[in-house]
Amino acid sequence: MLDGAETRTLLSVRNLSVMAGDRTILDGISFDLQPRRILSVIGESGSGKTVLARTLASWLSPPLRVSGGTVLFQGRDLLADPTHARSLSGREIAYVGGNPAGALDPTMTVGAQLVEKLRAVRPDIPAAKARDKAIQLLKAVRIPAAERRFNEYPFQYSGGMMQRAMIVDALISDPALLIADNITQPLDVTVAAQILKLMRDLNAEFSTAILFICSSLPVACDASDEVMVLHKGRVVERQTPAALIASPQHGYTYALIAELPTLWQGGPDRRRRVPATERPIMSVRGVSKAYETRGKSGKALVQAVRNADFDVFAGDNFGIVGESGCGKSSLMRLLTGLERPDGGRILFKGEDVGTASRKRLRELRREFQLVLQDPYGSLPPQSAIGAILEEPLKIHRIGTRAERRDRARAVMSEVGLHPGLYESLPTGLSAGQRQRLNVARAMILEPDLLIMDETLSALDQTEQGKLLDLFERLQARHGFTYIFISHDLTMVRQVCSRIAVMYLGEAVEVAPNDRLFFDPGHPYTRGLLSAAPTLEPRRYRPEDCLLEGEPPSPIDLPPGCAFASRCPHAFDRCRAENPALLSRGGQALAACFLNEPHEATHV
Amino acid sequence: MFILRFLARRLFQGAIIVFLVSALIFTLLRVVPGDPVRLMAGGMAPEALIEQIAADMGLRDPIWQQFGRYIGGVVQGDLGQSFVRPANGAAVGGASFDDTTRSERAEVLALIADTAPMTLQLALLAMVFALVIAVPVGVWGGLHPGGWPDRMALYLSSLFVSLPNFWLGIVLALILSVKLQLMPAIGYKGFAYTILPALVLAIEIAPFLIRTLTVSVAGVMGQTFIDIARVRGLTRNQIVFRHALKNSSIPLLNLIGVQFSMLLGGVLVIEFIFDYPGLGLLTINAVMQRDFPLIQGIAIVTAAAFVLINIIVDLVATTIDPRLEY
Numbered sequence: 001m002l003d004g005a006e007t008r009t010l011l012s013v014r015n016l017s018v019m020a021g022d023r024t025i026l027d028g029i030s031f032d033l034q035p036r037r038i039l040s041v042i043g044e045s046g047s048g049k050t051v052l053a054r055t056l057a058s059w060l061s062p063p064l065r066v067s068g069g070t071v072l073f074q075g076r077d078l079l080a081d082p083t084h085a086r087s088l089s090g091r092e093i094a095y096v097g098g099n100p101a102g103a104l105d106p107t108m109t110v111g112a113q114l115v116e117k118l119r120a121v122r123p124d125i126p127a128a129k130a131r132d133k134a135i136q137l138l139k140a141v142r143i144p145a146a147e148r149r150f151n152e153y154p155f156q157y158s159g160g161m162m163q164r165a166m167i168v169d170a171l172i173s174d175p176a177l178l179i180a181d182n183i184t185q186p187l188d189v190t191v192a193a194q195i196l197k198l199m200r201d202l203n204a205e206f207s208t209a210i211l212f213i214c215s216s217l218p219v220a221c222d223a224s225d226e227v228m229v230l231h232k233g234r235v236v237e238r239q240t241p242a243a244l245i246a247s248p249q250h251g252y253t254y255a256l257i258a259e260l261p262t263l264w265q266g267g268p269d270r271r272r273r274v275p276a277t278e279r280p281i282m283s284v285r286g287v288s289k290a291y292e293t294r295g296k297s298g299k300a301l302v303q304a305v306r307n308a309d310f311d312v313f314a315g316d317n318f319g320i321v322g323e324s325g326c327g328k329s330s331l332m333r334l335l336t337g338l339e340r341p342d343g344g345r346i347l348f349k350g351e352d353v354g355t356a357s358r359k360r361l362r363e364l365r366r367e368f369q370l371v372l373q374d375p376y377g378s379l380p381p382q383s384a385i386g387a388i389l390e391e392p393l394k395i396h397r398i399g400t401r402a403e404r405r406d407r408a409r410a411v412m413s414e415v416g417l418h419p420g421l422y423e424s425l426p427t428g429l430s431a432g433q434r435q436r437l438n439v440a441r442a443m444i445l446e447p448d449l450l451i452m453d454e455t456l457s458a459l460d461q462t463e464q465g466k467l468l469d470l471f472e473r474l475q476a477r478h479g480f481t482y483i484f485i486s487h488d489l490t491m492v493r494q495v496c497s498r499i500a501v502m503y504l505g506e507a508v509e510v511a512p513n514d515r516l517f518f519d520p521g522h523p524y525t526r527g528l529l530s531a532a533p534t535l536e537p538r539r540y541r542p543e544d545c546l547l548e549g550e551p552p553s554p555i556d557l558p559p560g561c562a563f564a565s566r567c568p569h570a571f572d573r574c575r576a577e578n579p580a581l582l583s584r585g586g587q588a589l590a591a592c593f594l595n596e597p598h599e600a601t602h603v
Numbered sequence: 604m605f606i607l608r609f610l611a612r613r614l615f616q617g618a619i620i621v622f623l624v625s626a627l628i629f630t631l632l633r634v635v636p637g638d639p640v641r642l643m644a645g646g647m648a649p650e651a652l653i654e655q656i657a658a659d660m661g662l663r664d665p666i667w668q669q670f671g672r673y674i675g676g677v678v679q680g681d682l683g684q685s686f687v688r689p690a691n692g693a694a695v696g697g698a699s700f701d702d703t704t705r706s707e708r709a710e711v712l713a714l715i716a717d718t719a720p721m722t723l724q725l726a727l728l729a730m731v732f733a734l735v736i737a738v739p740v741g742v743w744g745g746l747h748p749g750g751w752p753d754r755m756a757l758y759l760s761s762l763f764v765s766l767p768n769f770w771l772g773i774v775l776a777l778i779l780s781v782k783l784q785l786m787p788a789i790g791y792k793g794f795a796y797t798i799l800p801a802l803v804l805a806i807e808i809a810p811f812l813i814r815t816l817t818v819s820v821a822g823v824m825g826q827t828f829i830d831i832a833r834v835r836g837l838t839r840n841q842i843v844f845r846h847a848l849k850n851s852s853i854p855l856l857n858l859i860g861v862q863f864s865m866l867l868g869g870v871l872v873i874e875f876i877f878d879y880p881g882l883g884l885l886t887i888n889a890v891m892q893r894d895f896p897l898i899q900g901i902a903i904v905t906a907a908a909f910v911l912i913n914i915i916v917d918l919v920a921t922t923i924d925p926r927l928e929y
Binding site: 057058059089090091094095097099102103104105106107108116117120121153155169170173 | 826827828831832833834835836837838841845846849850923924925926
């Protein structure tokens with residue numbers, strides 16, 4: 001029996017250690033993987049997950065080097081025989097990375113590259129057969145119109161489709177082991193959920209063992225048969241998902257589960273207890289914006305924002321959520337007056353931002369400020385931190401030099417940056433510190449409204465929590481109003497009192513926090529909730545709500561409801577007529593015909 | 604469909620460019636000092652005759668009228684006649700005012716048609732030589748950024764770029780033609796006469812090509828799809844020759860377009876040194892003789908060539924990289 005078990009083990013890693021220079025990255029990793037099993041590897045950034053993936057894929061580059069251990073694949077040691085390992089890569093051991101966008105040659109069609117790869121590792125397969133197999137697999141990963149897509153270029157694929165194509169690329173040679181390194185990370189939640197479902201289906205169909213590397217515990221638990229936790233280069237535990245959540249063995253896992261934000265159950269909660277005032281500080285009234293691009297047949301209009309309509313109350317936390325391409329960032333540019341709307345009005349304290357003169361707009365900007373997503377690109381690398389902070393004051397001609405310096409130091413200590421950093425460059429700051437600096441720069445003018453455009457997206461769980469605490473303190477002290485623009489449902493669940501859900505440029509639902517999560521009025525919101533990564537028992541099951549396909553292009557919008565093409569409940573009227581945002585009582589609005597009382601249909 | 608729309612748009616833009624160039628050259632030539640009629644008729648011709656010739660040729664009309672007449676001819680393919688060159692090609696300039704050959708002045712189009720192929724031949728050969736030098740050196744350097752092939756590419760480029768072309772031309776003529784007697788140097792009596800000037804031009808162009816290639820190959824080799832291609836199971840040769848080279852060829856192609864246009868427009872010094880009967884030599888003589896129609900004709904033809912080369916380059920670039928379809 002023991003012999004049988006030995007031969008059945010596909011991958012057997014023993015005491016694997018990897019060093020970078022004299023720093024230990026992986027420290028005595030040992031585990032086994034049976035055929036057809038899915039094993040998740042989870043850990044925070046820097047725990048060695050990706051190095052493990054690359055070691056197994058024979059893809060280590062200096063200064064990383066294996067300093068000990070064995071990696072037995074189908075009984076042969078890959079580390080002892082690099083030539084053998086090399087011959088396996090792409091054939092028996094396939095790898096899919098987290099950056100599908102740059103993974104294929106932009107100058108060749110996807111199909112040609114799939115065929116090229118298959119024939120590189122399996123020269124015995126004739127080209128025509130390789131082509132048939134690629135198309136068959138593209139169909140299996142549910143790429144629509146696979147024959148046509150086969151002849152398209154990578155830039156014609158969306159992120160989600162490209163990741164499917166990369167999965168095809170990995171599976172096309174019928175590998176025994178698939179290493180999936182953070183494959184869902186860059187994708188939107190609904191698309192990521194589709195990819196995970198797809199991966200499990202393929203696992204059952206093609207009997208490939210999968211090593212699923214991931215930084216999100218809910219995703220890892222969702223995806224796999226077993227979860228292995230890496231911490232500081234060591235395996236600290238390995239259990240089935242259910243057992244891991246029920247009784248984590250290691251302190252790190254325990255903390256990870258404890259600080260995981262929740263959607264429906266109690267958890268960290270930073271929502272405003274005091275009911276917000278009903279006095280709007282910013283009102284968005286029927287705002288729309290279209291951009292002109294060159295389409296296939298000459299010029300085309302991209303309708304980035306369509307008829308957005310909501311109020312933000314003073315002292316409130318307002319959330320705007322939606323997936324990439326839904327018009328969040330275009331809306332942000334309109335709200336801050338960086339661009340002017342084509343139609344509708346944006347009122348800030350009763351004054352129209354969309355039509356204000358440049359001079360007036362600059363004065364208004366003292367009162368509303370923007371904090372951006374990218375902690376690295378948003379700070380000038382050659383200015384000292386003090387100078388960065390004082391610049392807004394200089395622009396608005398506020399205070400003397402000494403006053404400005406005192407103000408900068410005060411703000412620094414308020415956001416938790418050591419005032420000793422005043423003279424230093426932002427180069428050495430971590431992502432979290434950089435976002436603190438960005439917040440400090442925005443609040444130095446003492447604005448009333450802060451617009452946070454994905455401000456926390458680049459930060460890890462712990463750092464996000466710290467910054468949210470900071471925002472709460474600042475709000476209590478200065479009475480800020482926040483608009484959080486985000487794709488992250490768990491984040492807005494924690495902090496916002498009212499949330500707008502955007503889909504293809506429209507606000508399809510605007511509702512108070514609890515109402516949105518417990519009684520959503522739009523099928524898209526339900527779809528988002530069903531796909532959100534969480535360990536909780538779901539209120540909305542993916543089987544009922546998960547959206548098939550991807551959003552249509554904002555260039556050729558179909559008539560009727562933009563969501564009809566993905567909606568499980570769509571009926572004829574949805575394809576002919578676009579529902580308006582209507583009240584469902586108690587400040588909740590949704591744009592869906594299903595909410596209409598039947599007698600009011602023709603009002 | 605895309606190709607037709609693209610061509611229509613670009614050719615229309617090109618026509619405007621050529622028109623503007625000819626208007627500019629035409630105006631500038633007529634405001635610079637020096638009366639071409641005096642040169643044509645000869646120093647001894649009486650003032651009245653000169654005025655008469657000038658009036659006959661329309662040279663005393665307002666500039667816009669002259670230009671209108673000229674451009675009307677250009678549209679019909681008539682670039683006018685040279686002021687000074689006789690059709691039989693015997694003598695240059697009017698030695699005396701009653702020279703009978705004066706009435707049979709050479710057609711500008713014919714003059715250009717005789718010399719342009721020579722320059723085209725020179726430019727093509729120079730480009731071939733330059734690519735033969737630059738591609739291996741540049742690609743090799745780009746595949747080993749920071750390594751010795753990269754440094755060698757840099758040193759070779761620095762050396763080439765710092766050699767003055769007139770000096771190099773003379774030295775090479777001295778070594779290859781006079782000492783070793785490998786090839787002819789001066790004048791033109793056959794294809795062999797093109798080799799030496801082309802070599803000098805190639806050495807002048809090669810550094811730019813080498814630099815562009817090293818930078819773009821190194822850039823492409825650092826991209827994700829190259830990095831990941833190895834894990835996907837592609838061989839090193841497939842990665843380099845099918846993917847890296849194709850992707851790094853776009854900047855090279857653009858540079859080749861620009862360099863080739865410059866070669867066609869004026870290899871003045873080289874053609875002059877080697878007495879090579881191309882457009883460059885024709886230009887030098889036309890300028891020295893104030894042969895306005897010829898200068899204008901050359902300017903229009905080179906501008907048109909520039910436009911066409913750019914259209915071809917962009918067209919080839921879009922077939923290499925479909926993202927460039929604009």
